[in-house]
Amino acid sequence: MSEQDAPLEREDGNRELWATIFGPGGHPVLSKQHWLHRKLPRDPRCRLCLVPFSGLGGWIMGKRGKAPSSRNPHYCAACDGFLETFPGGAEVEMSVLFVDVRGSVGAAETMPPADVSARINGFLERGTALITAHDGFIMAFYGDCIVAVFPPGFCGEGHAQKAIAAAKALCRIEGDDPVPLGVGVHTGPVYIGTVQAARGLFRDVSIFGHAVNICARLAANAPPHSAVISADCFIAAGQQVPEEAENYTLKGASEGVRAAVVTAAPHGRLA
Structure with a gap:
């Protein structure tokens, strides 16, 4: 069984940061990224920052360290690092x-x-x-x-x-x-x-x-x-x-x- 197939357990912590990201107003840095990344082609995208993984936009952002994470392809390498650093x-x-x-x-x-x-x-x-x-x-x-x-x-x-x-x-x-x-x-x-x-x-x-x-x-x-x-x-x-x-x-x-x-x-x- 791979890590991705293993049972997943909920984590707690960093409540204020997560409430800011997903709650009213959003996190200012991530909100700015959403605005920018939505303008770039094309799907699929990082589930958190919405950076594109394909097309010209994906190629450009990949060169900037936003390629799909080798551990979890649903997220870019930067956002995967965020999940590791701030679980909760x-x-x-x-x-x-x-x-x-x-x-x-x-x-x-x-x-x-x-x-x-x-x-x-x-x-x-x-x-x-x-x-x-x-x-x-x-x-x-x-x-x-x-x-x-x-x-x-x-x-x-x-x-x-x-x-x-x-x-x-x-x-x-x-x-x-x-x-x-x-x-x-x-x-x-x-x-x-x-x-x-x-x-x-x-x-x-x-x-x-x-x-x-x-x-x-x-x-x-x-x-x-x-x-x-x-x-x-x-x-x-x-x-x-x-x-x-x-x-x-x-x-x-x-x-x-x-x-x-x-x-x-x-x-x-x-x-």
């Missing part, structure tokens, strides 16, 4: 988005493995592009699922609006073979910070908390080509909670969660 995390109010494919198990029974892989990879590529276009921070890929957050430090005060906009864009994904996906969106307190594998030789950034579980459960309740968005997210976005919102009884939640379904109608229109 903080609780921050933010918006969370889960999106996954419906019926992938059944499709795998009837399609050649290569076709299944191409279909899922196509979904992941398109979904990632849409989420990052709305300033989302990709946390992880779990099979046919994408987990993303919209922290105030990355997205500004409009993090909930951007999460809702990303969810609607995902519902409108079209193509020769539209993938039936379901989306969940929720806003609440989330612990974001580093996790480490055995002996601390591999670190990544992950999210924890009840708000994360709620979002995952909402995604599981979303019909194909639809998003289930919590009332908390609509309120955080300064939007009216749709009249058709209802209480969802979610596994692991002691109280019902009020949420509404946003559905993509044929030809990409939103119902």
